[in-house]
Amino acid sequence: MSDLRDYAAPVRVSVARPVLIGQADRDLIIPLYFFALGIVLTSLTEIHIIVPATVIVGMLHWGLTRLAKYDPHWRVIVLRLLRYQKVYPATVHPTVQEQKPPQSVPPMRYLY
Secondary structure (H helix, E strand, O other): OOOHHHOOOOOOHHHHOOOEEOOEEHHHHHHHHHHHHHHHHHOOOOHHHHHHHHHHHHHHHHHHHHHHHHOOOHHHHHHHHHHOOOOOOOOOOOOOOOOOOOOOOOOHHHOO
C-alpha cells in the first residue's frame, strides 16, 4: 500500500490565513474608509461634521478589529449562516429531483 503523503497537496498559509487590512476584515474596512473619505471631502469646511464622523469611523474600525481578533473568519461564517434555509425539503439524495406524488382523487372532469 502506498503512502498517502505521496498524493497530498500542501496547504499554503496564504490560502488559509484571512486577508486583513489594519487588523480588520478587508471586505468591510475598505468601504468604511471610502465612506469616511466621502464624508470628509463633502464637508471640508464644516468641522462639526468631520469630528463626529471621525469618531464614529474610529469606533467602527475598533469594533471590526475586535471581531477579527476573536475570529478572523467571522464574516464568512455569518454570510453562510444567512444563506441557510429554515427548513429543507426532505429528499432521498441531494441530486434527486423532487417528484410530485400521484393524485389520490381523480380530477373533477372524470367524476361526472
